[in-house]
Amino acid sequence: MYRNIPELLNAAEQIAGLTLGELAHQHHIAIPGSLRREKGWIGQLLELALGATAGSKPQQDFPELGVELKTLPLANNDLPLESTFVCSAPLLNQQTITWNTSNVHHKLSTVLWIPIIGDRTQNIASRVIGTPWLWQPSAAQEQILRQDWEDIMELIALGKVESVSARHGEALQLRPKAANGQSLTPAIGIDGTIIQTRPRGFYLRSSFTRKLLQAQFQL
Numbered sequence: 001m002y003r004n005i006p007e008l009l010n011a012a013e014q015i016a017g018l019t020l021g022e023l024a025h026q027h028h029i030a031i032p033g034s035l036r037r038e039k040g041w042i043g044q045l046l047e048l049a050l051g052a053t054a055g056s057k058p059q060q061d062f063p064e065l066g067v068e069l070k071t072l073p074l075a076n077n078d079l080p081l082e083s084t085f086v087c088s089a090p091l092l093n094q095q096t097i098t099w100n101t102s103n104v105h106h107k108l109s110t111v112l113w114i115p116i117i118g119d120r121t122q123n124i125a126s127r128v129i130g131t132p133w134l135w136q137p138s139a140a141q142e143q144i145l146r147q148d149w150e151d152i153m154e155l156i157a158l159g160k161v162e163s164v165s166a167r168h169g170e171a172l173q174l175r176p177k178a179a180n181g182q183s184l185t186p187a188i189g190i191d192g193t194i195i196q197t198r199p200r201g202f203y204l205r206s207s208f209t210r211k212l213l214q215a216q217f218q219l
Contacts, residue, residue: 013131021125021126042071046129060107068110079210081119081206083206086204089177091187109137117130135212145171159190159192173204175200176198177200
């Protein structure tokens, strides 16, 4: 659909300033009353509007350009409201994955960030799409992300997935990711046997995305 990254960025700039309600109306999409059960709705709306092709596949949203799309919900004081989901975490066969072949590295190599302005008390339809920007990790940022990823993956490989908390990691954290607590997936247990545990996902801390935002817009 896009011949190059500037075309994609231009398309994202064209929808900046619209409310989510206006964009949803353009694409005949119903607006949920709450995001509690529809946490991915905003991202899905932006993917539809910009023609992202990856869907739920474990690849970048615009694989032909090597670009991942991430929305960044902001409160009205321009601070990120929450951590940012990156991708699901592999809980088995970690020995076959390195940082350079990991999905985290793949997803974060080039990101199109789109701020969504409006706090949680604000009507979903009235929240505003902010100015998009393209981000690629600096060498220093990538080193932090890589160290976090390697530390967390080592704990998973040692059978300590249950002891990894959201406090681990400077920029990247591991958290349960499931629609409900009943979802279970196999993982390595502390004694090397296979256990059942909640699926996990990698997330960027809001403190990290706040720094990206401040650097981009000199806030």
